[in-house]
Amino acid sequence: MRHRGLHRLAVSALIWVLVVAALSTTFAAPVNQVTPASVIQHRQTGVASWITFNPASPGILAQASVRDLSDQQRAAVWLEHFASAFGVDASSLQPANLVLTSADTAQPIVTTRWQQTINGVPVYGAMLVVNARQDGSLLSINGETSPALSLDTTPATSAADGASAALDYTVVRSGEARETLVPLAPQLVVYDARIVTPQTRYQPRLAWLTEVVSTVGAPVRQIVLTDAVTGEVLFTFNKIHSAPWIDPDTALAVPSAPSIAPVIGPRVLGSPDMATYDGNNLQTLPGTFLCDEADDPCTVGGADTDADAAHEFARQTYDFYATKHLRDSLDGAGMQLISTVHYSSGYCNAFWNGTQMAYGDGCGVTIVLDDVVGHELTHGVTEFTSNLIYQYESGAMNESFSDIWGELLDLSNGTVEDTPANRWVIGEELVASGIRNMKNPPLKSDPDRTQSPIFYLDYGDVGGVHINSGVGNKTVYLLVDGDTFNSVTVTGIGIDKTLAVYYRAQTSFLTPGSMYVDLYNALVTGCGQLVGGAAGITAADCTQVQNAAQATELDEPSLFLPVVAPVCTAGSVASDLFFEDFEVNPTSRWVETGTTTVWTIGSTSSPISGAQSLRGLDLGTSSDGRAEMNSSILLPANAKLHFIHNYDFEIEGWDGGVVEYSTDGGASWSRVTNAMLEAGEGYVDNLETALNGNTNVLAGQEAFGNSSFGVAAERYSLASLSGQSVRIRFRGTSDSSFGAPGWWVDDVRIYTCVAAPSNLILNPGFETTGAPGTIPSWNTTNLGAGNKVVCNKAGQSSEGVCALRFKGQPAVSASLKQTLDPTLFAGMDEATFSGWLRGANASGGKVMVKLKFAASSPVKLKLTLPVGTTAFTAYSVTDTIPEPVTSAFVKASYTGPAGKMWVDDLELTVVDMRRSAGVLPPPAAPDGFRGGN
Numbered sequence: 001m002r003h004r005g006l007h008r009l010a011v012s013a014l015i016w017v018l019v020v021a022a023l024s025t026t027f028a029a030p031v032n033q034v035t036p037a038s039v040i041q042h043r044q045t046g047v048a049s050w051i052t053f054n055p056a057s058p059g060i061l062a063q064a065s066v067r068d069l070s071d072q073q074r075a076a077v078w079l080e081h082f083a084s085a086f087g088v089d090a091s092s093l094q095p096a097n098l099v100l101t102s103a104d105t106a107q108p109i110v111t112t113r114w115q116q117t118i119n120g121v122p123v124y125g126a127m128l129v130v131n132a133r134q135d136g137s138l139l140s141i142n143g144e145t146s147p148a149l150s151l152d153t154t155p156a157t158s159a160a161d162g163a164s165a166a167l168d169y170t171v172v173r174s175g176e177a178r179e180t181l182v183p184l185a186p187q188l189v190v191y192d193a194r195i196v197t198p199q200t201r202y203q204p205r206l207a208w209l210t211e212v213v214s215t216v217g218a219p220v221r222q223i224v225l226t227d228a229v230t231g232e233v234l235f236t237f238n239k240i241h242s243a244p245w246i247d248p249d250t251a252l253a254v255p256s257a258p259s260i261a262p263v264i265g266p267r268v269l270g271s272p273d274m275a276t277y278d279g280n281n282l283q284t285l286p287g288t289f290l291c292d293e294a295d296d297p298c299t300v301g302g303a304d305t306d307a308d309a310a311h312e313f314a315r316q317t318y319d320f321y322a323t324k325h326l327r328d329s330l331d332g333a334g335m336q337l338i339s340t341v342h343y344s345s346g347y348c349n350a351f352w353n354g355t356q357m358a359y360g361d362g363c364g365v366t367i368v369l370d371d372v373v374g375h376e377l378t379h380g381v382t383e384f385t386s387n388l389i390y391q392y393e394s395g396a397m398n399e400s401f402s403d404i405w406g407e408l409l410d411l412s413n414g415t416v417e418d419t420p421a422n423r424w425v426i427g428e429e430l431v432a433s434g435i436r437n438m439k440n441p442p443l444k445s446d447p448d449r450t451q452s453p454i455f456y457l458d459y460g461d462v463g464g465v466h467i468n469s470g471v472g473n474k475t476v477y478l479l480v481d482g483d484t485f486n487s488v489t490v491t492g493i494g495i496d497k498t499l500a501v502y503y504r505a506q507t508s509f510l511t512p513g514s515m516y517v518d519l520y521n522a523l524v525t526g527c528g529q530l531v532g533g534a535a536g537i538t539a540a541d542c543t544q545v546q547n548a549a550q551a552t553e554l555d556e557p558s559l560f561l562p563v564v565a566p567v568c569t570a571g572s573v574a575s576d577l578f579f580e581d582f583e584v585n586p587t588s589r590w591v592e593t594g595t596t597t598v599w600t601i602g603s604t605s606s607p608i609s610g611a612q613s614l615r616g617l618d619l620g621t622s623s624d625g626r627a628e629m630n631s632s633i634l635l636p637a638n639a640k641l642h643f644i645h646n647y648d649f650e651i652e653g654w655d656g657g658v659v660e661y662s663t664d665g666g667a668s669w670s671r672v673t674n675a676m677l678e679a680g681e682g683y684v685d686n687l688e689t690a691l692n693g694n695t696n697v698l699a700g701q702e703a704f705g706n707s708s709f710g711v712a713a714e715r716y717s718l719a720s721l722s723g724q725s726v727r728i729r730f731r732g733t734s735d736s737s738f739g740a741p742g743w744w745v746d747d748v749r750i751y752t753c754v755a756a757p758s759n760l761i762l763n764p765g766f767e768t769t770g771a772p773g774t775i776p777s778w779n780t781t782n783l784g785a786g787n788k789v790v791c792n793k794a795g796q797s798s799e800g801v802c803a804l805r806f807k808g809q810p811a812v813s814a815s816l817k818q819t820l821d822p823t824l825f826a827g828m829d830e831a832t833f834s835g836w837l838r839g840a841n842a843s844g845g846k847v848m849v850k851l852k853f854a855a856s857s858p859v860k861l862k863l864t865l866p867v868g869t870t871a872f873t874a875y876s877v878t879d880t881i882p883e884p885v886t887s888a889f890v891k892a893s894y895t896g897p898a899g900k901m902w903v904d905d906l907e908l909t910v911v912d913m914r915r916s917a918g919v920l921p922p923p924a925a926p927d928g929f930r931g932g933n
Contacts (some may be wrong), residue, residue, distance in 0.1 A: 026584075028422065031489040039085070040521060042144060043557050043654055044202075045193035050142040055528055075112040075130040086128060087147020092117050093128060098509055101134075102324075104500055106532035108134050116145050119153040121282040124189040124209060124225065124235075125196040125389060125512040131529070136759045138783050140525055146192040146204050152560030155188060155206055155228035162186040162208025166224035169233055170212040172737055172902040173652070174220050176773040181220065186210040191225050191234050196389050196513040197463075198560030200710045203606055207234055216360070217283035217343070217792050219351050231620070232739045233650065237391045237462055240351045240398070246505035261607045263777075273330060276311040278304065279343040279358065286356060287340050294871075308564050310339040310359060313373035320374065320409045324496065325503045328540050330380035341368060341836040372411060375406030384673070386510035392817040393515040393558060395465035400472030401506060407438060408480075408495055425476050439477045441470030448474040449486060449553040449767055450516050457560055458684060459651055459706040470708065471516060471552050476502070478548040480827050488551035493541045498739040500535035501527045501545055508725040562712035564883070565679030567642050568753035569794035570911075574642075574823045578633045578750040581886075582612045590614070591630045598625025608646050609884045616732035618648075618655050620739035624697050625732055632665060632725035633750050640760045641672065641728060642826075643748040646711045647704050648741040653688045655696060655734040657701030657743045659716075663724045672701065672716055680714035688735075696735040703733075704743065705821070710882070713764035726750070747826075747884055761890055764906040766802045777818055784814035787894070796902060798836035798872040803904035806894035815893035825853065828910040833890075834876035837865040841898065848894075849903055854887040865901065872904065879908065 024410060037057070044051035053059050059075060069077070072095050083090040109131055114186055116126035128143035163183035165915055171178045191207040193199035206228040212221040226232065276298050277287035290307050291298035298304070298311035314337045321327040338356030347360030350367050355374055379402050382388055403426055411418060425434035433443070441448045447455040447470050455471070456464030478485060479501075482492030505522035506522040514522075527542040535746035566759035567574045578587060580609040582601050591597045600615050607613035641659075649655040659672040674682040677907050688694035710781030718726065728750070732743050761778035766789045770776045787808040789795050795805040806814055825831070833851045853863040861881050863875040892903045 003784060021769050034713040035203075039294065040517075041834045043195075043515075043517070044198075044200045045087065045120040045147050046321055046822070047145065047147045048082075048085040049144060049518070050140065050525075051082055051085060052140040052142075052521070052525050053138055055139060055531070058133065061136035061138075071101075071110040071132075071134070071345065072112055072345070072574065073092045074136040075110070075132060077136075078130055078132065078141065079114060079128065082141055083128075086141075086143070086145045088116055088145045088149070094122075096127065099203060100416060102400070102508065102529075102533075104503070104504070104534045105529050109139065109508070109529060113511075114143075116149075118149050118151070118190055121153045121206070122187075122189050123149065123195070123204070124191050124207070127249045127511040128149065129509055129511060131508055137421050139529060140509075142509055142518070142521065142525075144195045146190065146195060149190065149192075149204060151190065151204055151206060153188070153190070153206055154384060155208070157208070157226075157228050157231055157546065159186040159188070159208060161229065161231065162226050163210050165226045165231055166208070166210035166212050166222070166232070169224050169738055170220065170222040171227075173236075174218075174238075175712065176214060176218050176220055176224065180214055180218060181212050182215055184213060186565065189225070193235070196235070196394065196845075197392055197627070197707075198705070198709045198864075200561065205229070205234060212870075214283075215672070217279075217285035218348075219358075221354060225444065227872070230739070232741060234741075236651065237395075238816065239383075239390060240353055241376075241390060241402075241465075247826055249476075256344060266677035272315055274311065274314055274318075275336060275338050276307055276314070276872075277332070277339045277340045278307065281342050281345045281361075283344050285340055285343075285353070285358060286338055286343075294601045306359065306361060306366055307339075307340040309366065309368040310341050310357070310373065311646065313368065313370045314339050314357070314377065316370065316413055317377045317405075317409060319413070320405070324499050327381070330377060331384040335380075336836075350376050352376045354380075354383065365430060369427070370415060371406040371410040371426055373406070373427075374409035375402040378402040378405040381405070382506065385507045386514065387512045388514060389512045390465060391464035391690070392465075393468065394513055395462055396468035396473055397510070397514065397516065397519055399465050400467035401502070403438060403469060403473050404476050404502060405499075408476075408499060410817050412495060420755075436466075436470070437474065438473035439481075440471075441474055444470075446470030446473075449551070450556050450558040452555050455558055459653075461657040469559075470529045471554070472519065475548050475552045478551055479545060485551045488547050490547045490551060491544050493537075493544050497535055497537055497541055498538060500530060504530060515558070516554045517557050520549045523549050523554075526865075529923045560709055562646075562710040563679075563681045564644075564711070564713040565642065565715040565825065566713075566828070567715065567751070572753040572755055573750040573821075574639070574749060574826065575754045576657055576749050576751045576823065577635070577639065578629075578748075579823075581610055581628075582614050582746060583605075583610050586612070586614075589630060591628050592625060593628055593729075594623075594625040594731075595627050596621075596623040598623050599627040599730075606744075607746065608792060609644060609742045610886050613744045613746040614730070614748075614857060616657060616730065616741040616743040616745070618650060618740040619736070622695055622697075622736045623732070623734045626660075626729045627745075628666060629714065629727040630725045632662075634725050635718055635722050635750070636752060637719065637722045639722060639747075639750060640678065641716040641718055641750055642713065642802075643706075643745055644711055644713045644741065645708065645745045647708045647741065647743040649705050649707070650734070650738050650740040651706055653685050653705045653734075654694055654738070654772065655688050655740065656705035657700060658698065658701070658703050658807070659714075660729050660731055661721070662727050662729070663721060665725075666727060669729065676716045676720070678715045681708075681712060682714060684894060694735050696733050699735075751821075758909065760820060760910065761818060761898075761906050765797075765800050766804050768802045775816065779817045779819070780816070782815045785816045787816075796847045798838075798904040803902045804892060806903075813893075813895045815891055817889055818893045820888040820890065822885045822887055825881050825888065825910060828881050828909045830878060831861065831881050832876060832878045832909050832911075833861040833863065833907070835863050835873065836872045836874050836900040836902075836904045837863060837869065839865050839869045849890065849892045851890050852888065853882050853885045857882050870900070 036051045038052050040050035080090040096115045098113045100111040102109045112130045114128045116123040123146050127144050130141050131139045163186050167183045186208040189209045192204040193202040207225040210220040211226050219240040225235040274293040276290050279287040297305050297308040340358045340750040343358040343360050346362035347361035350359045388394040422441035424426040427435040437443045456467040478490040479498045482490050483638045504526035509522035525544050527545045529536040586601050598617050610884050660669040662669045683702035689700040768776045790805045791802040835849050849863040853859045861877045
């Protein structure tokens with residue numbers, strides 16, 4: 001399980017620049033007021049994810065432009081205004097045909113959803129939501145997008161290929177017989193993992209999206225995205241949320257019929273359309289008809305208590321949504337509620353399959369309970385509203401919403417099981433302590449806040465959907481009942497107001513790829529929009545909503561980020577014995593061995609550092625490939641191994657990679673183990689075992705598996721190997737089926753750590769002098785005549801006796817440069833650059849000292865002297881260091897007419913704040929082990 005350091009949400013200046021730029025555009029419909037109250041940055045994509053207005057000061061369209069526009073047209077005007085802040089063009093946004101007009105706000109608010117497309121191809125999970133009043137005034141735009149999207153949307157594989165690959169995958173991984181599964185028509189989409197997974201940097205890929213379903217009623221609705229060029233499986237999950245409610249061995253000893261309370265409240269929106277069936281312990285759905293909405297109870301004389309309970313609790317769930325939210329069934333349009341009891345033989349579970357409910361009877365106790373029925377049917381509501389994808393945080397929110405409505409139904413319907421002792425206990429009738437505890441999630445080993453050390457950070461439980469639901473569940477407990485938690489006191493606002501706020505979040509803000517930070521914004525923003533409306537919500541209530549959400553740290557991005565181990569600890573730097581960045585003739589130092597060709601070196605495979613990286617393919621066939629150093633390094637005491645890498649192996653632990661070392665020239669190899677790990681994550685997964693059908697040669701062993709979620713870095717101690725000659729290899733292995741993007745490795749170093757200079761600039765005050773025309777540690781090639789270091793001149797140095805002076809006679813353009821060792825910045829996050837500058841007069845000349853980091857996104861830190869600054873003045877600037885730094889230099893320069901300028905006492909310090917790097921874009925698949933392009 002991964003546990004990572006704290007990462008706070010940041011709103012960068014770039015986002016405000018994008019918003020300002022967006023507001024400068026001219027539109028067909030005039031806009032009067034366009035300054036938002038807040039703009040929030042998407043953690044993975046770096047563009048806006050939320051733009052909100054204060055309801056008392058919304059964005060305003062000129063009234064003359066509003067009269068003849070539809071709700072969608074008004075929303076489109078706002079999207080023209082703000083689309084660029086989300087990194088997209090408004091023309092790429094297509095209405096999603098889901099328009100909702102609120103009935104619980106002080107003024108009607110229209111919610112429209114917009115799907116991002118490119119060349120008519122939808123981007124999976126990429127959606128913007130616009131909330132505006134019917135007069136056109138804008139309240140918010142939020143969602144996830146794939147910014148600056150550009151790719152060829154012509155597939156290299158056919159739809160039939162996509163369907164076949166999806167079917168093959170589902171057959172193998174579900175265990176269902178091939179003849180019982182069928183792929184539905186594939187859809188061409190663009191897949192950007194940053195939108196729907198924790199990945200933080202990704203090259204969008206064209207994909208076939210196929211849903212594979214069972215023809216015999218098995219709980220299978222497998223979504224499979226396969227690369228439309230390479231055929232790799234990119235993303236998959238089962239839309240049927242079929243994790244067992246209980247283990248039959250832990251069920252309560254005495255089976256009992258469920259307690260059925262009277263129907264809640266009046267019938268509204270018409271009677272529900274209902275049908276309940278007997279599955280006869282078969283998987284065929286729906287089964288034998290038992291009753292419809294006219295029957296109450298379902299069976300005569302209670303002949304089938306499960307059927308009676310399923311029928312009545314479905315009716316109660318319908319009424320709960322109808323009375324609390326004026327919602328007409330799951331889809332909001334009167335959808336029939338179909339229930340099948342006695343599903344399959346010995347089946348201890350319940351599920352919503354997209355069209356109906358199914359309940360097994362193999363638990364030893366009945367599973368047809370009010371909170372279970374409300375939970376599962378709410379999955380249907382979610383599918384028809386936010387459609388939260390059932391993986392990672394969006395899946396955890398999906399589960400939490402089902403727990404919320406299921407438990408609040410349970411607390412509202414008056415059944416005898418609802419006692420103070422089991423309030424907030426999910427499934428209290430199933431096992432003695434329930435299966436989840438919303439008041440105290442850690443009682444069931446579930447986290448209660450996003451920064452909890454038990455917040456689950458790996459692929460098991462489909463990314464922790466049931467485990468991490470505890471965060472959302474705790475939030476609702478606090479909001480309903482009130483409590484003090486995590487040093488925050490919350491005053492409860494009760495069930496009805498909580499439901500109103502959560503329903504608005506679910507239906508009017510959240511999108512398929514939303515995360516807990518989005519839920520925070522949805523709750524706070526949505527509550528503000530409900531003030532003065534039918535639910536009776538006040539500004540004071542909204543304060544409690546914010547308190548509850550902050551107590552559970554919904555506003556803190558969870559720790560789904562790669563861990564980047566620093567090369568050395570603070571105060572020391574690397575002294576390399578071996579360094580490989582795969583940039584210049586790397587094949588002279590590396591050789592591939594093994595049973596298959598797996599490893600490549602080149603620039604066409606989206607390198608993670610510089611222009612080239614080492615890449616190990618994750619093949620769809622059995623493979624065991626190794627990239628080895630072809631010479632050994634004699635290790636001194638306390639040597640270390642460090643490398644950066646990104647891996648996306650086949651999910652669920654079928655494929656993976658390890659690092660190995662040899663002390664006998666490659667004749668034999670040993671594992672670099674987690675016991676040798678100094679910093680980073682090391683191997684966080686155990687590959688599937690051979691007993692479970694894994695044909696991988698590393699089956700059952702610790703390895704890098706599943707996904708690193710981005711560019712990580714590992715640091716291992718080689719101290720136990722001191723005095724020996726060592727070489728390293730990277731070993732990637734796969735089983736006999738299904739490929740994935742693979743493993744990238746770069747910046748491999750064997751080294752020791754030595755004390756680092758506190759100031760990374762050498763001869764920073766120019767006190768060390770050399771021969772005429774030279775300045776030690778500095779390159780004077782472009783310094784020019786008359787510009788030099790002056791010493792012992794009154795007023796011409798800030799400290800010491802020397803300084804650099806640009807004479808500026810006649811007009812010049814001159815510079816002095818010092819190149820810095822890029823390894824000084826490895827693992828470092830923040831640089832502070834400072835110096836003293838002085839100008840003699842207001843000549844208009846300009847002196848500047850610049851620090852530049854070369855990387856995939858270069859960073860410049862500049863110290864500029866304002867005109868007329870005649871006394872030595874200190875200037876300082878701090879910024880984030882890009883990762884990885886490929887080169888760096890400091891440069892002092894003067895441009896302009898005659899006029900003396902001085903530079904002195906430059907300083908550069910760096911800090912390791914343990915921030916994570918970005919995530920690798922998946923590459924196109926190169927062929928063969930080679931260098932160059």
